[in-house]
Amino acid sequence: MSFDNASPETHRFLAWANYAFLAAMLAVIALILIAAAVMQYAFGELPCPLCLLQRVAMLGICLGILLQLRNGFSYQNTGIIIFSALFLLIVAERQTLLDIVPRPGHAYIGSAVFGLHMPVWSIIIALCVLIAFALKLAIIGGDHHLETTPVSTFPRLAAIGTAVGAVVVALAVVNFGSVIVQCGINECHTMGYQLLGYTPPAS
Amino acid sequence: MMALIFATLVVAFALSWFRRPAVARLMVGVCTTLSIGLFLWEIWSPQYGFEMPWLQG
Numbered sequence: 001m002s003f004d005n006a007s008p009e010t011h012r013f014l015a016w017a018n019y020a021f022l023a024a025m026l027a028v029i030a031l032i033l034i035a036a037a038v039m040q041y042a043f044g045e046l047p048c049p050l051c052l053l054q055r056v057a058m059l060g061i062c063l064g065i066l067l068q069l070r071n072g073f074s075y076q077n078t079g080i081i082i083f084s085a086l087f088l089l090i091v092a093e094r095q096t097l098l099d100i101v102p103r104p105g106h107a108y109i110g111s112a113v114f115g116l117h118m119p120v121w122s123i124i125i126a127l128c129v130l131i132a133f134a135l136k137l138a139i140i141g142g143d144h145h146l147e148t149t150p151v152s153t154f155p156r157l158a159a160i161g162t163a164v165g166a167v168v169v170a171l172a173v174v175n176f177g178s179v180i181v182q183c184g185i186n187e188c189h190t191m192g193y194q195l196l197g198y199t200p201p202a203s
Numbered sequence: 204m205m206a207l208i209f210a211t212l213v214v215a216f217a218l219s220w221f222r223r224p225a226v227a228r229l230m231v232g233v234c235t236t237l238s239i240g241l242f243l244w245e246i247w248s249p250q251y252g253f254e255m256p257w258l259q260g
Contacts, residue, residue, distance in 0.1 A: 049205065049241070049245050050242070050245060050246075052205055052209075053208075053238055053241065053242055053245075056208055056209070056212060056234070056238050057238070059212055059216075060212070060231065060234070060235070063212070063215055063216060063219060063227070063231060064231075066216070066219050066220070067219050067224055067227060067228070070219060070220065070222060071219065071222055071224040071227075072224075074224070076228060077224075077228075080228065080231055083235065084235075087235065087238065087239070087242075090242075091242055094242075094246055097255055097258060098246075098255070100258075101257045101258065103257060165220070168216075169216045169217075169220055172209075172212055172213050172216045173213055173216075175209060176206075176209040176210060176212070176213045179205050179206050179209045180206050180209075183205050183206060184206070185206055185207075187204075188205050
C-alpha cells in the first residue's frame with residue numbers, strides 16, 4: 001500500500017492527520033511537564049540532575065514539533081524529535097537501572113504515579129513517541145504530503161498548535177528560571193534551592 | 204552547566220517562535236551536545252566508571 005499516487009483529497013487528509021498527531025503529541029508532553037511542575041512546586045519534590053535532563057529531552061521533542069508547526073515541514077525537525085526521544089530513553093533507562101536495586105543512598109526520587117516512578121514513566125513516554133513515529137512511517141510512508149500542504153491550510157489546527165506551543169515555551173522559561181534558583185551555576189542537588197539559601201555539602 | 208543547557212533550550216524556543224528555524228536547530232545542537240556531556244559526567248563514578256555492578260547481584 002502506498003499513498004504516493006493518492007488523490008489530492010487523500011493527501012490533504014493525511015496532512016491534516018499528521019498535523020493533528022503532532023499537535024496532540026505536543027499537548028500530551030505539555031501536560032506531563034505541567035504535572036512535573038505541580039509535583040515540584042506544590043509537593044516540594046525537587047528534580048534530580050538526570051530528571052532535569054529528561055525534562056530537557058521532553059522539551060527537545062516539543063521543540064521539534066513546534067518547528068514543524070510554526071516554520072513549515074522539514075525532515076530535520078523530525079530528526080530532532082526522534083533524537084530527543086532516544087536521549088530521553090537513554091537517560092531514563094540509566095536512572096531506572098541506577099535505582100532499581102535497593103541499596104543505601106539509592107532510591108527512586110519523588111512519589112510514584114499510578115505505581116510507577118518518573119524515570120519509568122519517561123521510558124514509556126519515549127517508547128510511545130518512537131513507536132508512534134515508526135508506525136506512522138510503516139503505514140503512511142514519507143511525509144511528502146506535509147511539504148506541499150502547510151499547517152496554515154488548516155487554520156483551526158494551526159491556532160491550536162500555536163496555543164499549545166505558547167504553553168510549552170512558557171514551560172521552558174519557567175523550567176529555566178527554576179533551574180537557576182535550584183542550581184545557580186553550580187552542580188544541581190535535590191535537597192534545596194541554592195539561591196534561596198540552601199548550601200550544598202562540600203564534595 | 205544545567206543552567207547553560209536550559210538557557211540554550213530557551214533561546215532555541217525563542218528562535219523557533221520568531222521563525223528562525225536554521226539558528227534554532229543550531230541551538231538545539233549546542234543544547235544536545237551540552238546535555239550529552241553533562242549526562243556522561245553525571246553517570247560516571249570514580250568507583251565504578253560507567254559500569255553498574257549492583258545489577259549483577
